[in-house]
Amino acid sequence: MYNVNSLKAEEFIADEEIKETLAYADENCGNMELVDAIIGKARQRKGLNHREASVLLACQNEEKIQEIYALANQIKNDFYGNRIVIFAPLYLSNYCVNGCLYCPYHLKNKHIARRKLTQEEIVKEVTALQDMGHKRLAIEAGEDPVNNPIEYILECIRTIYGIRHKNGAIRRVNVNIAATTVENYRKLHDAGIGTYILFQETYHKESYERLHPTGPKHDYAYHTEAMDRAMEGGIDDVGLGVLFGLELYRYEFAGLLMHAEHLEAVHGVGPHTISVPRVKPADDINPDDFDNGISDDTFAKICALIRISVPYTGMIISTRESQQLREKVLPLGVSQISGASRTSVGGYAEPEKDNSTSEQFDVSDRRSLDEVINWLIRLGYIPSFCTACYREGRTGDRFMTLCKNMQILNCCHPNALMTLKEYLEDYASEDTKKLGTGLIETELEKIPNPKVRERAAQYIHDIEGGARDFRF
Numbered sequence: 001m002y003n004v005n006s007l008k009a010e011e012f013i014a015d016e017e018i019k020e021t022l023a024y025a026d027e028n029c030g031n032m033e034l035v036d037a038i039i040g041k042a043r044q045r046k047g048l049n050h051r052e053a054s055v056l057l058a059c060q061n062e063e064k065i066q067e068i069y070a071l072a073n074q075i076k077n078d079f080y081g082n083r084i085v086i087f088a089p090l091y092l093s094n095y096c097v098n099g100c101l102y103c104p105y106h107l108k109n110k111h112i113a114r115r116k117l118t119q120e121e122i123v124k125e126v127t128a129l130q131d132m133g134h135k136r137l138a139i140e141a142g143e144d145p146v147n148n149p150i151e152y153i154l155e156c157i158r159t160i161y162g163i164r165h166k167n168g169a170i171r172r173v174n175v176n177i178a179a180t181t182v183e184n185y186r187k188l189h190d191a192g193i194g195t196y197i198l199f200q201e202t203y204h205k206e207s208y209e210r211l212h213p214t215g216p217k218h219d220y221a222y223h224t225e226a227m228d229r230a231m232e233g234g235i236d237d238v239g240l241g242v243l244f245g246l247e248l249y250r251y252e253f254a255g256l257l258m259h260a261e262h263l264e265a266v267h268g269v270g271p272h273t274i275s276v277p278r279v280k281p282a283d284d285i286n287p288d289d290f291d292n293g294i295s296d297d298t299f300a301k302i303c304a305l306i307r308i309s310v311p312y313t314g315m316i317i318s319t320r321e322s323q324q325l326r327e328k329v330l331p332l333g334v335s336q337i338s339g340a341s342r343t344s345v346g347g348y349a350e351p352e353k354d355n356s357t358s359e360q361f362d363v364s365d366r367r368s369l370d371e372v373i374n375w376l377i378r379l380g381y382i383p384s385f386c387t388a389c390y391r392e393g394r395t396g397d398r399f400m401t402l403c404k405n406m407q408i409l410n411c412c413h414p415n416a417l418m419t420l421k422e423y424l425e426d427y428a429s430e431d432t433k434k435l436g437t438g439l440i441e442t443e444l445e446k447i448p449n450p451k452v453r454e455r456a457a458q459y460i461h462d463i464e465g466g467a468r469d470f471r472f
């Protein structure tokens, strides 16, 4: 019944295939010859399939785990360099008609403050985000056809792209809204969105149905097939994710890779990003009510295995995770992080008081954006506000080609440095500016093509003189 090319959820995420994969992994995880052969295949940078990666996930040999970590770090450096892309979520509305058991926005929650931003409020939120230095947002909304119809989402996107405050601009809006129709995906595509993000939550159908007892999200097939509809609607870049803690992590991991394999097989391009959220405490939600929480070590192993299994897919860690944990997984292949996030509706312009929350979940990393940027630079990373790829039409397989041809150092690297320079000029504290200026000087030298290096240096000089928005 398993068929990677099928457009039916239950065939490309076939339960028997996942169960057989887990049994195969249990049988073989102690077979060091096989484990070495799989690591050897990953070393060729061609990725791993769900069966191979599941064997490594089941392998408990400490030496092999350290080898996997080292390889994940190497692959990250080869494909992504030391750049970390920065974004922030923007909550538009927490009205929701679904009954998700892990989310405080569920319909039956009568004491959470329900809010929906007006266009004037969006201007205030986005101005606050621009004043921090953000250039890239992920908009978030509950599912509610009356309060948050697609027209509302589209209007918000238009408003966001239109806001110019001082040197600020939001240059890429990613969208994380409920599964919808091909027609609506086409409208989102035409509105100029970046990535369409939709977390599967769990690939386990029975658990999925139990965890989503009511509302349109109850429909497992409609949700799981959403990315195919998004791609049919013209969206090239899609972002996958599961909410770790709901189901057995090994099941989810196999499902996630099978989903990636399916998109690659059917559409010729795998997921642009994978997110790895874990269930967090929220208004009426206690993560301990779910039996499948994972330790920090397992979390790190999952991140490293995603990196070596799908080298061309970006990996996102949000502020659900603490500074300490983020620091642990950054070298294992993370390419994007959020900073200074608020998960309440309207929380950037007016931080909420404790007694009237509209928050979706508690964030663990509560630092300001400047603190996050400063920390990244001190760790040797280049914080990047780059949004060039999709603005230059390098989406889907065109981005993957750039990545596969290792052109990142001639393209993404200078773009990262130029957007960091803008940040330093417009928003950074004195200390961050000093650190960042030093970093840019050293990192410019790493651009292989001398013409690109020269032009990047000139642009950076021009940014100091007041010019903005250069890109390769």
Ligand code: SAM
Binding pocket: 102, 103, 104, 140, 141, 142, 143, 176, 177, 178, 179, 198, 199, 201, 217, 242, 243, 277, 278, 279, 280, 281, 282, 285, 320, 360, 361
């Ligand atoms: N409502 C949209 C949907 O149905 O897909 C997506 C927006 S929702 C704001 C974004 C994601 O937050 C969800 O897909 C879910 O994985 C995650 N989330 C919900 N409750 C959470 C919790 N208590 N802790 C951590 N993440 C949570």
